[in-house]
Amino acid sequence: xxxxxxxxxxxxxxxxxxxxxxxxxxxxxxxxxxxxxxxxxxxxxxxxxxxxxxxxxxxxxxxxxxxxxxxxxxxxxxxxxxxxxxxxxxxxxxxxxxxxxxxxxxxxxxxxxxxxxxxxxxxxxxxxxxxxxxxxxxxxxxxxxxxxxxxxxxxxxxxxxxxxxxxxxxxxxxxxxxxxxxxxxxxxxxxxxxxxxxxxxxxxxxxxxxxxxxxxxxxxxxxxxxxxxxxxxxxxxxxxxxxxxxxxxxxxxxxxxxxxxxxxxxxxxxxxxxxxxxxxxxxxxxxxxxxxxxxxxxxxxxxxxxxxxxxxxxxxxxxxxxxxxxxxxxxxxxxxxxxxxxxxxxxxxxxxxxxxxxxxxxxxxxxxxxxxxxxxxxxxxxxxxxxxxxxxxxxxxx
Amino acid sequence: xxxxxxxxxxxxxxxxxxxxxxxxxxxxxxxxxxxxxxxxxxxxxxxxxxxxxxxxxxxxxxxxxxxxxxxxxxxxxxxxxxxxxxxxxxxxxxxxxxxxxxxxxxxxxxxxxxxxxxxxxxxxxxxxxxxxxxxxxxxxxxxxxxxxxxxxxxxxxxxxxxxxxxxxxxxxxxxxxxxxxxxxxxxxxxxxxxxxxxxxxxxxxxxxxxxxxxxxxxxxxxxxxxxxxxxxxxxxx
Numbered sequence: 001x002x003x004x005x006x007x008x009x010x011x012x013x014x015x016x017x018x019x020x021x022x023x024x025x026x027x028x029x030x031x032x033x034x035x036x037x038x039x040x041x042x043x044x045x046x047x048x049x050x051x052x053x054x055x056x057x058x059x060x061x062x063x064x065x066x067x068x069x070x071x072x073x074x075x076x077x078x079x080x081x082x083x084x085x086x087x088x089x090x091x092x093x094x095x096x097x098x099x100x101x102x103x104x105x106x107x108x109x110x111x112x113x114x115x116x117x118x119x120x121x122x123x124x125x126x127x128x129x130x131x132x133x134x135x136x137x138x139x140x141x142x143x144x145x146x147x148x149x150x151x152x153x154x155x156x157x158x159x160x161x162x163x164x165x166x167x168x169x170x171x172x173x174x175x176x177x178x179x180x181x182x183x184x185x186x187x188x189x190x191x192x193x194x195x196x197x198x199x200x201x202x203x204x205x206x207x208x209x210x211x212x213x214x215x216x217x218x219x220x221x222x223x224x225x226x227x228x229x230x231x232x233x234x235x236x237x238x239x240x241x242x243x244x245x246x247x248x249x250x251x252x253x254x255x256x257x258x259x260x261x262x263x264x265x266x267x268x269x270x271x272x273x274x275x276x277x278x279x280x281x282x283x284x285x286x287x288x289x290x291x292x293x294x295x296x297x298x299x300x301x302x303x304x305x306x307x308x309x310x311x312x313x314x315x316x317x318x319x320x321x322x323x324x325x326x327x328x329x330x331x332x333x334x335x336x337x338x339x340x341x342x343x344x345x346x347x348x349x350x351x352x353x354x355x356x357x358x359x360x361x362x363x364x365x366x367x368x369x370x371x372x373x374x375x376x377x378x379x380x381x382x383x384x385x386x387x388x389x390x391x392x393x394x395x396x397x398x
Numbered sequence: 399x400x401x402x403x404x405x406x407x408x409x410x411x412x413x414x415x416x417x418x419x420x421x422x423x424x425x426x427x428x429x430x431x432x433x434x435x436x437x438x439x440x441x442x443x444x445x446x447x448x449x450x451x452x453x454x455x456x457x458x459x460x461x462x463x464x465x466x467x468x469x470x471x472x473x474x475x476x477x478x479x480x481x482x483x484x485x486x487x488x489x490x491x492x493x494x495x496x497x498x499x500x501x502x503x504x505x506x507x508x509x510x511x512x513x514x515x516x517x518x519x520x521x522x523x524x525x526x527x528x529x530x531x532x533x534x535x536x537x538x539x540x541x542x543x544x545x546x547x548x549x550x551x552x553x554x555x556x557x558x559x560x561x562x563x564x565x566x567x568x569x570x571x572x573x574x575x576x577x578x579x580x581x582x583x584x585x586x587x588x589x590x591x592x593x594x595x596x597x598x599x600x601x602x603x604x605x606x607x608x609x610x611x612x613x614x615x616x617x618x619x620x621x622x623x624x625x626x627x628x629x630x631x632x633x634x635x
Binding site: 002307310312314317392 | 454456484485491495496497509513517
């Protein structure tokens, strides 16, 4: 008897009692559904964060320095710690560093003629800003190293800010006032959207040196650093820490890397995977026990059938395979239903989060593999009992 | 093919019930020639069923030998016995023993499934057998949709589908009304005339008289073995 016939035989036996078959499958359905959904969501969340990071230009080779003293609240202004423009210039000389962007950020009001527009952010940045954030001028040009070193009063506007002040007209070459100082507008930045409530379209960008003059400060809020590649990032990080510690005489700053963000995400996902994986494992175990239970009942109910089959020539192996295949069929069908439900739910969630829909093949393979294992594991013992029945006793059984 | 389809020698079977040995067969010997139609008679408890199980390779004797179509079945293992049951023996039971969820055709073809015959060939052969027993128009009926006589005819079609050397019938008419009883006996006589050897267990003299020879058992031993003029039942059309 070939395996295809065994499956069609199992199909007949299982459809003979559909309600019972479905109830028996439930444990496997839930288990596989949990695994697939979790894996799908985990992959989705990782993809989402990676997308967020790379979309904003600050890729995995990005480091960010903040003044910070041991024990103080991050980003608080009470800190005595300071970063300076000279620190940034020193960092730029390191071999493993590609771009450096020291920033001074303030809220301010822009004035053009009688119009005025309050932007949440005036960003004083370096000429490397477009490279780090992948935020380029749509019209005009970005300021260059010379503009920065000569502290020129030039500015670029975000799309929204430009519209507020100039309507549809081109602002290039126009002069506007920031905090009373006159600036020449040399460009408009392309539309970029918001990240974490930071609106990249409603801002003005000026050279960091100019910002220090206008806002009368020597303090750099933060320094963005792009290293030459992801692989060298830890090395660059160590070099920067060493350099600044030497310059400052103490470690009064901290270096944040994307790796830490990813690590944190991974550890959260790891914990979540552990929990739901545990639930799934228990569900699959209970499902397997349910299948075994029903298979034992089924063997008892069909003792006479087994006797008849043996009388007309079924070998032990045939009976064993028949019941094992039934058990495997239950768990595979259950696994498949769980798989379809799980994939549908994760795809729906990914669509909702605007993520590229991805289904990892290994989780599909694993779900089906585990289903087969559960089927085999819970089917072997009942199938053995069926196969070992004595034909005479089985035929006499009422 | 040897002339003896069945040769039984000094067959003994003892069951162990707890600490007591209960002898069911105490040394039975007889032969069945090719083309014979015999009945085995005796009161309940005389060892008929035990003898059937031993001839049918469902059970093993304590001692003695059964030779079926030239093969001594005593030394065979479980798989070889299953093979003998599949190819050389056809069973017809008192309780019909059809599988309730399979239709007439599927029940009939079942021995060929275990023999590894291809599906299309199986269906064709099963249809042919069902037609032979007069059920050509009911091949897709389930057992519960058929009368006792029809179910027994399906069982006969199933028993004959592998062209067995021996048809074993255990009280085949025990659960039937007298009309169906006559029909079944008529079918047996017809297939016997066509060359099939039949051994039938019964406790009714009325049934046994339609066979060519009767073997009487009593208390696990052969009481009498006599040929007789069998009464032929003409099959109704």
